Amino acid sequence: MIDLYMWPTPNAHKVTLFLEETGLPYRTVEVNIGAGDQFKPQFLAISPNNKMPAIVDPDGPDGQPISVFESGAILIYLAEKTGRFLPAAPRARYEVLQWLMFQMASVGPMLGQAHHFRDYATEKLPYAIDRYSNESRRIYNVVEKRLADRDYVAGEYSIADMAIFPWFLHHERQGVELGELPRVKRWMDAINARPATVRALAVMADRRPPKPGPQNEQQREILFGSKQFEKR
Structure with a gap:
């Protein structure tokens, strides 16, 4: 089962769209970017740019676990893994x-x-x-x-x-x-x-804030400042 590290953002939903279309088994791992989860050492170990989404696939191309960060790279990886949604020609x-x-x-x-x-x-x-x-x-x-x-x-x-x-x-x-x-x-x-789209967009939908934008200075610093990363 693939672990998908995510928060309900457009970049994360790129990956849920693919996973729901193909039926690949996965489970979500919450990365609350408003709370600073993206700076935790265990997440940085798989996504050194402190951005989500990221995945960990226990069954990588060589049969060993692999982690992939950057949503575009994840889509290519999953497409090649399944042979779906990326032509071979x-x-x-x-x-x-x-x-x-x-x-x-x-x-x-x-x-x-x-x-x-x-x-x-x-x-x-x-x-x-x-x-x-x-x-x-x-x-x-x-x-x-x-x-x-x-x-x-x-x-x-x-x-x-x-x-x-x-x-x-x-x-x-x-x-x-x-x-x-x-x-x-x-x-x-x-x-x-598409039924898969409905399912994909429902993933973590309850975590979405009621309105856009961070609510206070601490959240703004976590989302947009560099100090959080520099501390680590």
Whole structure:
């Protein structure tokens, strides 16, 4: 059984989407990022960048336990382990991988910054809010154009869709309206309708805070400061 170290964030739900689609047995290990669990030595041993999700698979490629951190790497690992959602044919494989890298390099970082400056930052900086909200809209439009002649971003449903989809669930927090993006909305509706998606998004749903943003200075320091990591 795979141990999934997570908190209910878009990056963690990338992995629950895959696990629920494939039926791989797993159990969740709570990493409360608001309480600083990501800085505990036992977690840093498997995720040295103090970020979740991470997994520990007792049955690694060589039959020995393996730990994997970074959500994109986890998706590739699980896809190769199961032979699912990442094509074997080179051209189709790289089609998926390039869109997975698009998520890792652009979708997550830019939309994450939009979340931060729109919801979390105590000082509302118009330049930062406009910068990342505009970049979020640009990214959504990249996907909108991509979906003009296909159902999913790389043709068939794949780990690329699983990576992008959880971030787009929070479009309103990024200053994006789906009414202007009919193809993205159709794509999201199709993924939302999958039974595995319903199960995946329900994982740790009760841990989600009632509203975005840390509630006090201590939580802000834990989530965004460097001192917690420097102490270790």
